[in-house]
Amino acid sequence: MLETFTTMPDSLPPDSVGLVTPQTAHFDIPLALACGRRLEQYSLVYETYGELNADASNAILICHALTGHHHAAGYHTMGDRKPGWWDDYIGPGKPIDTARFFVISLNNIGGCHGSTGPTSINPDTDEQWGPDFPLVTVPDWVESQKRLAERLGITRFAAVVGGSLGGMQALQWTLDHPERVGHVAIVACTPKLSAQNIAFNEVARQAIRSDPEFHDGWYARVDAMPKRGLKLARMVGHITYLSEHSMGTKFGRDLRQDRLNFGYDVDFQVESYLRHQGDTFSTAFDANTYLLMTKALDYFDPAAEAGDDLAAAMKPISCPILVVSFTTDWRFTPSRSRELVNAMIHAGKSVSYANIDSPHGHDAFLLPGERYEAVLGNFLTRAHDQASRESAARCATAQETSHA
Amino acid sequence: MRNDLAQIHDWIPNGARVLDLACGDGTLLASLAEQKQVFGYGLEIDPHNINACVARGVNVIEQNVDDGLANFADDTFDRVVMSQALQVLKRPDRALEEMMRVSREAIITFPNFAYWRHRLHLGLKGRMPVSKSLPHAWYDTPNIHLSTFADFERLCRDQGLKIIDRAVGNGDHEPHPAATWWPNLFGEVAIFRVCRDNCASLER
Numbered sequence: 001m002l003e004t005f006t007t008m009p010d011s012l013p014p015d016s017v018g019l020v021t022p023q024t025a026h027f028d029i030p031l032a033l034a035c036g037r038r039l040e041q042y043s044l045v046y047e048t049y050g051e052l053n054a055d056a057s058n059a060i061l062i063c064h065a066l067t068g069h070h071h072a073a074g075y076h077t078m079g080d081r082k083p084g085w086w087d088d089y090i091g092p093g094k095p096i097d098t099a100r101f102f103v104i105s106l107n108n109i110g111g112c113h114g115s116t117g118p119t120s121i122n123p124d125t126d127e128q129w130g131p132d133f134p135l136v137t138v139p140d141w142v143e144s145q146k147r148l149a150e151r152l153g154i155t156r157f158a159a160v161v162g163g164s165l166g167g168m169q170a171l172q173w174t175l176d177h178p179e180r181v182g183h184v185a186i187v188a189c190t191p192k193l194s195a196q197n198i199a200f201n202e203v204a205r206q207a208i209r210s211d212p213e214f215h216d217g218w219y220a221r222v223d224a225m226p227k228r229g230l231k232l233a234r235m236v237g238h239i240t241y242l243s244e245h246s247m248g249t250k251f252g253r254d255l256r257q258d259r260l261n262f263g264y265d266v267d268f269q270v271e272s273y274l275r276h277q278g279d280t281f282s283t284a285f286d287a288n289t290y291l292l293m294t295k296a297l298d299y300f301d302p303a304a305e306a307g308d309d310l311a312a313a314m315k316p317i318s319c320p321i322l323v324v325s326f327t328t329d330w331r332f333t334p335s336r337s338r339e340l341v342n343a344m345i346h347a348g349k350s351v352s353y354a355n356i357d358s359p360h361g362h363d364a365f366l367l368p369g370e371r372y373e374a375v376l377g378n379f380l381t382r383a384h385d386q387a388s389r390e391s392a393a394r395c396a397t398a399q400e401t402s403h404a
Numbered sequence: 405m406r407n408d409l410a411q412i413h414d415w416i417p418n419g420a421r422v423l424d425l426a427c428g429d430g431t432l433l434a435s436l437a438e439q440k441q442v443f444g445y446g447l448e449i450d451p452h453n454i455n456a457c458v459a460r461g462v463n464v465i466e467q468n469v470d471d472g473l474a475n476f477a478d479d480t481f482d483r484v485v486m487s488q489a490l491q492v493l494k495r496p497d498r499a500l501e502e503m504m505r506v507s508r509e510a511i512i513t514f515p516n517f518a519y520w521r522h523r524l525h526l527g528l529k530g531r532m533p534v535s536k537s538l539p540h541a542w543y544d545t546p547n548i549h550l551s552t553f554a555d556f557e558r559l560c561r562d563q564g565l566k567i568i569d570r571a572v573g574n575g576d577h578e579p580h581p582a583a584t585w586w587p588n589l590f591g592e593v594a595i596f597r598v599c600r601d602n603c604a605s606l607e608r
């Protein structure tokens with residue numbers, strides 16, 4: 001990594017992972033899904049940052065949120081306007097420190113950024129999967145991530161980290177494969193969606209599905225795109241990512257043209273902002289993927305299998321847990337994180353909880369924040385130290401065996 | 405380690421489950437985990453302390469003791485600890501009740517307001533005492549419920565709690581030799597070990 005660094009033009013920040021190239025892993029062992037269907041074969045696109053050590057003990061898995069993808073850090077080309085979506089947290093000297101960790105970030109199945117999803121070709125029909133792509137769940141994703149880890153020679157992660165929907169995957173890892181997780185950080189998450197959360201998702205889905213260009217999900221067949229629906233879905237979603245306070249300070253009631261128009265064009269800056277966000281998103285994201293991802297959110301409920309007893313559901317966890325929430329997050333409020341933490345306490349787990357004071361609402365998990373960076377960094381330092389101790393112990397055992 | 409924490413450390417048995425209320429930077433819990441295989445949680449509200457706990461590998465929950473301990477079931481712990489925090493709580497009496505609900509035994513330390521230097525300060529100078537154990541001025545002090553050995557003993561009696569043990573910690577000064585004989589006058593820091601009435605016989 002350092003070598004690449006020195007030959008690079010100075011325009012990339014020194015604490016960046018630099019230029020990165022996405023890779024693709026293909027799997028042809030069928031993946032049985034929670035919905036009862038099977039994916040006979042699939043591809044996962046992913047990026048890695050930092051170096052995997054000799055015994056593959058320093059890996060961190062990053063799980064992405066609703067509209068996230070594999071490009072979490074660094075730049076694809078020197079001309080990129082923006083780095084990956086979690087660049088503030090991943091890099092040398094950053095909380096997810098690539099000087100000591102090997103970081104993996106992938107695009108989940110069902111996504112629209114290169115991994116097998118609704119826009120991929122269904123080998124059975126030779127056309128895009130479209131709405132026929134199976135609904136995938138958080139446990140399905142974890143299973144596919146486990147296979148990617150195995151492909152890369154990783155049997156145990158030093159840590160699994162995720163925010164929002166990514167936090168659900170991180171949590172699921174500790175339930176399904178506790179022996180493969182050294183530490184877990186669950187940020188801005190919830191043990192399950194509330195009725196209000198599901199309601200917002202349903203508005204988003206209805207916006208997409210009622211767009212005349214949606215064609216029951218077969219829009220690719222007629223070369224159409226339900227852009228208006230996707231735009232509305234993003235607008236309503238975006239409102240839930242920000243806080244009343246952050247919208248207030250960013251836009252207030254500022255007018256775009258210093259006067260009211262007495263019409264339905266944009267009067268207020270906030271309208272202009274939301275329309276812009278929606279427009280940008282509607283050309284960059286696949287509608288079927290959006291539908292599928294929101295369903296994965298709605299379906300997540302690890303307590304359901306334990307008779308709605310969340311503490312009982314937490315029983316398999318065997319690693320230290322960090323739960324982080326943000327004071328102004330009203331999508332997944334701090335009380336939802338506390339619900340999770342309390343269940344972990346009842347289950348007698350090693351859990352720490354920080355409720356970070358931030359004005360940025362749900363989005364805070366993606367944004368720089370001194371306290372958030374420090375607590376995550378400290379926790380991952382522990383993850384590194386534990387992984388190193390485990391390595392040393394394995395090494396000592398191996399030596400004893402070879403001497404015997 | 406602070407002198408009152410060292411005393412607490414001594415009183416906690418190996419392998420105990422401990423809840424440390426206002427656990428600070430996690431010094432006590434980290435040491436208990438290392439030396440006595442204690443499993444515990446600390447409650448804390450100060451961000452720097454929370455970061456320090458996480459760095460030490462201490463389980464720390466951001467939670468204000470004033471809001472109660474409703475998230476902890478009855479008898480979850482073998483010991484509950486509160487060092488130098490009783491006096492900053494809104495309702496120390498309710499906190500004590502909650503402590504004795506989640507654990508059958510509690511260890512509590514607080515500055516003794518009846519310490520002779522404090523009495524002298526107030527009695528002769530006629531001003532609120534300021535010392536190492538009470539470092540704040542009257543107007544900016546977080547200590548809103550100061551008490552004495554005698555006061556705390558009365559609270560325990562009112563709540564039906566047994567005092568198993570009592571010790572004197574030092575603040576500014578080494579404990580006066582007379583402190584064991586008359587702690588309320590010569591003890592600068594009060595350290596109490598109390599339990600519910602029905603468990604006292606089990607403890608000694």
